[in-house]
């Protein structure tokens with residue numbers, strides 16, 4: 001899953017590569033229905049900076065399966081691991097069709113699955129069974145902690161979030177996403193305006209190894225905060241496709257917000 005360097009980049013005498021340890025510096029892109037040609041174009045310029053791509057919520061279920069397959073192949077050809085959104089898993093779980101869902105995901109070429117309970121309730125025991133089942137079927141497991149509804153999400157204490165993150169990692173999740181939705185407002189570590197709740201971030205960082213999480217951070221101020229706090233190789237998710245290059249510049253200290261403030 002490690003990405004190629006960029007020896008042939010323009011102006012490369014002015015910049016430094018980002019050196020990443022395995023499992024760090026992850027950028028997860030949120031794909032809301034990018035067309036296959038647009039995606040090829042996008043990956044040509046920014047694929048080397050993307051590690052994971054989430055086909056957001058149930059978007060992969062409302063267009064032709066051949067297009068899904070083509071896009072999955074494009075991602076994989078660029079060293080990106082694509083996976084269907086957690087909400088689609090939740091739909092399958094609620095309909096009691098997990099086996100069919102995994103078979104279809106496999107047929108389409110997906111090699112990772114997100115397990116979340118953003119819109120439905122899944123008891124811990126059932127969550128564990130699902131994680132085990134998905135792993136046994138040969139998929140990489142990415143889990144998510146948080147609810148889609150800000151009021152429900154607000155019922156979580158930071159301690160409960162931390163415990164669930166640790167629990168999922170112990171169950172064999174590759175990474176745990178900290179929910180922020182596409183908007184990044186009023187959920188998890190963000191207030192209603194999208195500002196970072198710094199004390200909550202600190203409490204999470206004090207309790208777990210932050211390499212185990214991917215902070216969903218769709219907004220620029222959120223990306224900047226997390227880069228300055230945790231460094232260039234903080235794991236970030238829900239990055240809009242058109243913001244991948246911009247994020248890479250911020251990670252490398254090549255934009256005013258982080259210039260001279262990150263170590264590579």
Ligand SMILES: C=C(OP(=O)(O)O)C(=O)O
Pocket residue numbers: 030054055056057058084085086087088114116118144179180181182216238
């Ligand atoms: C985009 C999201 O939803 P889903 O996992 O359903 O794709 C998210 O959780 O941030």
Ligand SMILES: O=S([O-])[O-]
Pocket residue numbers: 057148180181182183
């Ligand atoms: O549906 S979303 O924005 O997680």
